[in-house]
Amino acid sequence: MQRPDLLLVAALLHDVGKGYPGDHTEVGMRLIGPIASRCGFPTEDAEVLSRLVEHHLLLPDIATRRDLEDLQTIRTVAEKVRTVDFxxxxxxxxxxxSIATGPTAWGDWKAYLVKTLAEGTADFISTDGSTRRKRRSFITDQLEALMAEEETVIQGSGDTVTIVAPDRAGIFSRAAGALPCAV
Incomplete structure (x- = not known):
């Protein structure tokens, strides 16, 4: 990490707007610039801090509500964060x-989702999306070939299980119910 000092200040002040009326993020964005200036941060750093306050809920909101394999989801996050450093x-x-909020706000599943979103976004920013498009195309082609066979195919590797099956009622619940038996 290039700027741990900015992380520490952002961790301390990202919710500074909660003590005021209105949306705490918007209020915090207005307050953080003058605070950063009084602390001796240059304008560029104050802008980074303001953006951290502005987007401090972006990753968990997107990671838990959107399709992380959708290129548009990744592109939306990349447009907001702009750089891998940020x-x-x-x-x-x-x-x-999330950890400071409490155990219900951060667990293995949310950590996995946020990490997946961050890695996908970093890849998109670093390669302008070309690597991700190729990978997504490969997955789609492979799955379409398996679906054309109209047979159930189950593949597993580590903590990933891929199930391809013809659409029918109850398929998801049966597959989900079988997973604990496989552990």
């Missing part, structure tokens, strides 16, 4: 904020 700060702030 994304690293935001991901660390997200984890720290």
């Amino acid at each position: 994304l690293e700060l935001l991901a660390a702030l997200t984890e720290a904020d």
Whole structure:
């Protein structure tokens, strides 16, 4: 991480707007600039802090509500974060904020979702999306070939299970019910 000092200040002040009327994020964005200036941060750093306050809920909101394999989801996050350095700060702030909120706000599943979103976004920013498009195309082609066979195919590797089956009522519940038996 390039700027742990900005992470620490953002962790301390990202919710500074909660003590005022209105949306705490919007209020916090207005307050953080003058605070950063009084602390001796240059304008560029104050802007980074303001953006961290603005987007401190972005990763968990998107990760838990959107399709993380959808290129448009990744593109939306990439447009907001702009750089991998900022994304690293935001991901660390997200984890720290969620852990500090309590055990119900951060667990293995949410950590996995946020990490998946952050990695996909970093890849998109670093490669302008070309690697992700190729990977997504491969997955789609492979799955379409399996679906054309109209047989149930189950593949597993580590903590990933891929199930391809013809659409029928109850398929998801049966598959989900079988997973604990496989552990």
